[in-house]
Amino acid sequence: MLSLGDSQSAGVLRHFSREEVVAISQAMARLSNVKQPMVLEAISRFFSDYKQQSSIRGASRSYLEGMLGKALGSDITRTLLDSIYGEEIRARMVRMEWIDPKQFAALIAKEHAQMQAVFLAFLPPALASEVLEHMPGWRQDELLFRIANLSEINGDVIHELDQLIERSLSVLSSQGSQVRGVKQAADIMNRFKGDRAQMFELLRGHDAQLVERIESEMYDFFILSRQAPDTLQALLEVIPLADWVVALKGAEPELVRAIQGALPRRQMQQMDSLTRRQGPVPLSRIEQVRKDIMAVVREMAADGTLQIQLFQEQTVE
Template identity: 20%
Template sequence: MAKKQEEQQISKIKSASQLSGRQKAAVLLMTMDVDTAAQILKNLEISEVEQLSVEITNFKDLSQDIIEEVIEEFYQLISASNYLVEGGIEYAQVLLEKTYGLDRAKEIMEKIRVLTTVKGFTVLKKTDPQQLANFLAKEHPQTIALILSHLMPEQSAEVLAEFSHELRGDTIMRIATLGKVSPQIVSEVENVVDQIAEGTMSQDLTSTGGYQLVANILNKSNTANAKSMLELIEEQDEEMALEIKRKMFLFEDIVQIDDRGIQRVLRDVDTRDLVLALKIADEKVKQKIYKNMSERAATVVQEELEFMGPVKLKEVEAAQMKIVDTIKLLEEQEEIVIGGKGGEDVFI
């Protein structure tokens, strides 16, 4: 179903500008012979190969015009890189302006600058979290937030765990509210990344971060640190904290709760909300719920689902959200435990 929706979205694409960087990379690979593409894939991380493979399988009936746009953009970037190596940034800027005009030249140079910085982030991803935390601790929290937003959530969580309580809270708030980033901050980030890369061992840098990234980081943090950071966010913005909590746990994640926890959750859930929430739920979720209900109660829910007529999607999502809120509340009260958290809790 998800794959079909993805294919439908791709079929609506009319220009290469609507493609993500990963999708453009997939298009380029599709235009190469198998041996050449294989050589390129050998130099990528396995997770990157998997992501590109998914993009390739989603492409069907992509127009020749879009393919040519992607190839042309790639050629322009390669040309700009060569100009940069030959005569520096000013030389590259002049040649690009003469070749493509002022506006297009600026756009290409910006992409080159971003790609150069992304290479630095690749180095950071291989840096020890404690060592990285030591380097970042002296930087401005906004700079730290932007850098952490480009790392894997697991690594970001480990780095945050090394910070002081105050710096940790300030940084996580800034990650949550990252939007458009000023050129001055981007420049500072580039300098910090270069310093760390040299001393120890975009993606589009103008729009990153957000609630989902914070949720991912907190999911990979141990319970104590996650709770502490959420409380700091809540003190400053209750609504933001609520949205992050919701994104930390999706309705489908119910399968991560043990049977005793499911039974505790069901005691606080209205039957009507449960039926609505299960309307579009995965079969694994349904079975997890049914097996933790009495046979009679499970039958009632199944019958209501069977005879339920069409309902608005927003009603189903609202019902799921109510149950998610209940789950998060019970977790905060330590009445249930959700599997998949980062770090280890000590049981005695």
């Protein structure tokens, strides 16, 4: 009410009962030192509640911009509307977060690069990263550059993004959505604090092959990049250096650095020598060696000789 000003507030107050007018007036009189973020939060919450309870679809951005501009000023109005519409877009994007990243990339493949960048900017970072990996290699750095340069998104772009989401949902409703169920189940099991062995036994009663697929997803080769040095050193003692040379071909730099960082200097020199002597290796051979290494990891983790961190945990200083 204070944000609206006396004339608009008076018009609103006429529709309250005497007791309500007294209560609101007392609350207004007690307010002091109200910061702008508090104003934005209160008005944003008001519009959210209004939208849920009203049968009216909602005012357009241009209408709200004109009305609120008169009451709050242009700067506050712009911040408020960006917050309202940005959160609305994110809420709608939540409906799409279970889509396979490859399918996501296909949905936005024909859009302009700037719209693709805006689309990725509204996704959770982990999902956006996976979608980016499925975009053409020659465009990935451009998209990341555009995302990094985003600061303020105007109403027209938000409207276009909203239409893109609508088109995507329409395509998904007609063609169906690819959901990475096995990957999701593996991620859940990686975080499961109960008896995993018992859970897997129960799952095997349903489908033994499915359990194998879940376990393979849980023990992806890349998880070695997040292991402690002593864990990696224990693996380096039981797995031949020649196997590591093959397995690390084409691996992510983060993983290569983690393995090499755990090697003593003498073994590091041996690995460099083996790498220089080794020529091209078939991809099937690399994948098989990685599977063999992860089979050892799973066996050592199962008998308790190795402590494996299966997912990236947040840390606190």
